[in-house]
Amino acid sequence: MLSKIKRIAKKSKLVQKVWKDVNVKVSFNPNICEITPINARKSEVKEKRLNLLVPSINQEHIFGGISTALKFYEQLADELGCKRRIITTDASPSSEDMKRFNKYTLVSCSEDSGVDYQVVPFNDRYNKTVPIGKNDVFMSTAWWTAYAAHNLIRWQSNEFNQEVKKSIYFIQDFEPGFYAWSSNYALADSTYRSELPQIAVFNTRLLMDYFKLNEYTFHEEYCFEPTLNEELKNRLLQINEFNKKKQILIYGRPSVQRNAFELIIESLKVWVWQQPDVREWTIYSVGEKHPDVDLGNGVKVESLGKLTLDGYSSLMAESYAGISLMISPHPSYPPLEMSTFGIKVITNNYGNKDMSYFNDNINSLHQLSPISISNKLLEMNKEFQVNIKNNPRNESYINNKEMFRFINHINI
CATH class of the missing domain: 3.40.50.2000 (Glycogen Phosphorylase B;)
Known part of the structure; x- marks a missing residue:
C-alpha cells in the first residue's frame, strides 16, 4: 500500500512542486556564517600584544595544523617580547581544554584585561565586542580569521588615527580549494589579495611555490618545513x-x-x-x-x-x-x-x-x-x-629543532 502511494506521488506534478518548494525553503540560507562580524571597542591596554585568531583550541580540534600554528605563535611572542592573547572564533574551550594552556587565563570579552596569557572565547558574539588597543597586532590562521583580522586592523587604524599595522597570515593550505566555486571560495581567495600589509608564513616551500605560481603576492613571505612530532x-x-x-x-x-x-x-x-x-x-x-x-x-x-x-x-x-x-x-x-x-x-x-x-x-x-x-x-x-x-632518512625532518629559523626577521 505504501509503495503504491509513493508511485502515485512521484507521478503527481503538484506533489513534486510542493516537495521542491519545501526543500528550497528548508535549505535556503543567504548568510555566510564564517564572516559573522567581530566588532571592536577601544582598549586602554597600551603594551604591544600579539593576538592569535584561531577557530578553536579545543582538544578535539587540535590536529597538526592548529598545533603548528600555536607553536609558531608562542615562539613569535617570545621573539617580540610582547603580551599574548588567543581569541577563539568558532568554539569556546572547556576547563579540560584549558589544562593544556596552563599559563593562560580564560578572560571574558566583556573585560578590558591587561593580563598576559589570555584566552578570549568569541564564538558567541551577538551584541558583543572585543577590546582592541593601539598596539595590538594580529596573527591569523584559517581564512575567516584573516578576514576578521583585516577588519579589526582597519578599525584600529581609524580609531587610533595611526598607520595600518602589518599582520601575520599563517598559511597551511590553499583554502579556497576547501569549497566549490562559490561565495566562500571568493572570500577565502580575497584574504590572499588584501591591500593590507601581510606577512605570509607558509607551511612548506611547496605551498609557497604554489601561491607564487598562481601569482599571489604578500608584503613579506617566509616558509618552514614540518618536523616529526x-x-x-x-x-x-x-x-x-x-x-x-x-x-x-x-x-x-x-x-x-x-x-x-x-x-x-x-x-x-x-x-x-x-x-x-x-x-x-x-x-x-x-x-x-x-x-x-x-x-x-x-x-x-x-x-x-x-x-x-x-x-x-x-x-x-x-x-x-x-x-x-x-x-x-x-x-x-x-x-x-x-x-x-x-x-x-x-x-x-x-x-x-x-x-x-x-x-x-x-x-x-x-x-x-x-x-x-x-x-x-x-x-x-x-x-x-x-x-x-629502521633506517631513518630525512634527517632534517626528524631532528630539525629550529623549524622557524626566520622568526627573528619578522618585525611587526
Whole structure:
C-alpha cells in the first residue's frame, strides 16, 4: 500500500512542486556564517600584544595544523617580547581544554584585561565586542580569521588615527580549494589579495611555490618545513627493526573532503578482489571516528578514530602499507609520519606537489582512481616482509629543532 502511494506521488506534478518548494525553503540560507562580524571597542591596554585568531583550541580540534600554528605563535611572542592573547572564533574551550594552556587565563570579552596569557572565547558574539588597543597586532590562521583580522586592523587604524599595522597570515593550505566555486571560495581567495600589509608564513616551500605560481603576492613571505612530532621521534629512535604485519593503515577523515575518504574506500573495494591473500590482511582507519566499512570478500575497514601519539606510533611501527591522500598543494603530515615509520605509503601529486622526493617509502600518484590506487597497493604488497630495518632518512625532518629559523626577521 505504501509503495503504491509513493508511485502515485512521484507521478503527481503538484506533489513534486510542493516537495521542491519545501526543500528550497528548508535549505535556503543567504548568510555566510564564517564572516559573522567581530566588532571592536577601544582598549586602554597600551603594551604591544600579539593576538592569535584561531577557530578553536579545543582538544578535539587540535590536529597538526592548529598545533603548528600555536607553536609558531608562542615562539613569535617570545621573539617580540610582547603580551599574548588567543581569541577563539568558532568554539569556546572547556576547563579540560584549558589544562593544556596552563599559563593562560580564560578572560571574558566583556573585560578590558591587561593580563598576559589570555584566552578570549568569541564564538558567541551577538551584541558583543572585543577590546582592541593601539598596539595590538594580529596573527591569523584559517581564512575567516584573516578576514576578521583585516577588519579589526582597519578599525584600529581609524580609531587610533595611526598607520595600518602589518599582520601575520599563517598559511597551511590553499583554502579556497576547501569549497566549490562559490561565495566562500571568493572570500577565502580575497584574504590572499588584501591591500593590507601581510606577512605570509607558509607551511612548506611547496605551498609557497604554489601561491607564487598562481601569482599571489604578500608584503613579506617566509616558509618552514614540518618536523616529526617530538613524542613520535622518541618512539622512532627506540626502534632498531620494525616487525611488520599484513596491515594497512589509512588516514580516514570522512568530514574532510580533501582527504578523499570515499576514493580510498572505493580503491579498497577493488583491491579486496585482487589481493590473493586478502583474508590475511587487516585494515585500520585513523584520524576521525566513523562506522566500520564492509569492503566485500570478508574484509572490512575498522575505524580507530583519533589515537594517542603512543597508540599511533605503535600502529605505524607494525603496519606495512598505508594510504593517505591530500587533494591540495600541501603534503599533509600523515604520509611523512607513516613513511618515516617504515610504511609503504600511497599519496598523491597536486599542482607542483610530488611527494616521492621525501623518501623511498612514498609512492606519489599523478593519476588517482580506484584502479590506479588498487594496482599500486597490490604492487607494494608483493614485496611484503616482516622485518624491516629502521633506517631513518630525512634527517632534517626528524631532528630539525629550529623549524622557524626566520622568526627573528619578522618585525611587526
